[in-house]
Structure formats: C-alpha cells, structure tokens
Amino acid sequence: MSDRLEWKNLRERRMAEPGAAETYEATRLAFELGQEVRHLREGHGWSQSQLARAAGMTQSAVARFEAGGTVPTLPVLERLARALDRRLDVRFAANADAA
Amino acid sequence: MSDRLEWKNLRERRMAEPGAAETYEATRLAFELGQEVRHLREGHGWSQSQLARAAGMTQSAVARFEAGGTVPTLPVLERLARALDRRLDVRFAANADAA
DNA sequence: CCACCTCATAGCGTCAATGCTATGGGATGA
DNA sequence: TCATCCCATAGCATTGACGCTATGAGGTGG
Numbered sequence: 001m002s003d004r005l006e007w008k009n010l011r012e013r014r015m016a017e018p019g020a021a022e023t024y025e026a027t028r029l030a031f032e033l034g035q036e037v038r039h040l041r042e043g044h045g046w047s048q049s050q051l052a053r054a055a056g057m058t059q060s061a062v063a064r065f066e067a068g069g070t071v072p073t074l075p076v077l078e079r080l081a082r083a084l085d086r087r088l089d090v091r092f093a094a095n096a097d098a099a
Numbered sequence: 100m101s102d103r104l105e106w107k108n109l110r111e112r113r114m115a116e117p118g119a120a121e122t123y124e125a126t127r128l129a130f131e132l133g134q135e136v137r138h139l140r141e142g143h144g145w146s147q148s149q150l151a152r153a154a155g156m157t158q159s160a161v162a163r164f165e166a167g168g169t170v171p172t173l174p175v176l177e178r179l180a181r182a183l184d185r186r187l188d189v190r191f192a193a194n195a196d197a198a
Numbered sequence: 199c200c201a202c203c204t205c206a207t208a209g210c211g212t213c214a215a216t217g218c219t220a221t222g223g224g225a226t227g228a
Numbered sequence: 229t230c231a232t233c234c235c236a237t238a239g240c241a242t243t244g245a246c247g248c249t250a251t252g253a254g255g256t257g258g
Contacts, residue, residue: 060249067206088128094185105237159238
C-alpha cells in the first residue's frame, strides 16, 4: 500500500508539492467543493448514480469529484449546481485580511 | 472574415451551440470573470504583462483569458486572485428563484 | 448463498486549457 | 521616422480533466 495511485494519494501529493501555493489552494478548494456536493446530494437523498444522471455524467465521475480526485472545471460545477438546484457562484471577493 | 479562429468567434460559437445550457452558462461566466479581472487590473494600473508576471503566466495568457477566449480553470483563477489581492470565492448558492 | 444496490478505483481515449514564442497593429514620444 | 509599450492572435506541445466501461468490496434482503 505504498504507491497505489488512489485519488486521495494524488491529492495529498499535489498539496505537498513545494512552491505551489496556488495549486495547493485550488486542490483544497476542489476538496471542499466535493464535500459540499456530497452533503447536498445526501440532503436530496440521492445516490451518486442518481446525481450523475441528473448532471449528465457517470457515477464514477461523481465519485471522483466528491473524493477531490481532480480539480473540477467550471462547466462541471455548473452542471452539478443545476442538478442540485443551486446557482454556481464564482467571484473575486475583497481580501478582508483573509485567512 | 468568415471563419477566422478568433477567440471572440470561438466564444460566440460555443454559446450558440444547441442543447448545452451548462456550457453556455460556463462560457458566460468565463466572459464575466474576464471582464472583472480586466477591471481589477486596470484599477491597479497594471498592464497585462505586469499582471501576467505577478500571476506567474504570460501576457498572451492574460489577454486570452480577459477576452473570454477559454473557460478558465480553478488554479488559474486562484493565481489571478492572489496577484490582484483578492480571494477566490466559489460556492453553490441557494437558488433564490434565480434568473 | 445469491441478487442487488452503493460507492471507490483502475485504465484509457479524447479534448480543451495552459504555457510559450512570435507576430502585427495602434499609440505615443523622442 | 524609429523605438517602445500595450494588447490581440496564431500555432504548437504538454498536461490534466472528463467520459466511459468494468471491477471489487460492503451492505442488505430474499
């Protein structure tokens, strides 16, 4: 169980890469979005397959995304938002000290 | 001037494609983000080259993005946000009737 | 024990975004 | 007129996200 190419490992490796604060942030953002979608999906009482169908993708794609296996693209986020009856909101917020 | 592969044409073509409401939305979102970045950049009094350097990319990439030539990825948005001293904010907002 | 559902992953082909270099045109100033 | 700066595009290679199929492990119910 050393170098299995699991998504989680991929993610952790990516976040551990040096000098790439943006990549780190993007990966973290992807992870958080994945969790949010999972919560929303469970809130609807849907299985990954059902959400997949509603969003025009496959169950494996949903699983990959929820696990934070890849950094999603805007079109995908848009489709998921629609399927979950949400509105995708992307913007450059003022940097109030920020974390 | 019929089939030149300009970004603007690409974008319009993409937005005109049938049956792809999500793609349409994503393309529109990309366009709006591009404009926002342009405003922020001008607010800083920076040239595309300066912003490019600050965000770790090239002037051509900035121009392409500002023109809405492509649907940007989260890592790129993240880098631009940092360079412009902003915080990238992505989330699934409640669909209050929405447009 | 078997059938079935849910979720996690692997593997692979395709496509599009990104990164880069190089132009070209429009201003502007020496 | 020439040197410069800014922005728009082209063209090309690389890379990573996505889509799909298939499999495997864990539950659950008959």
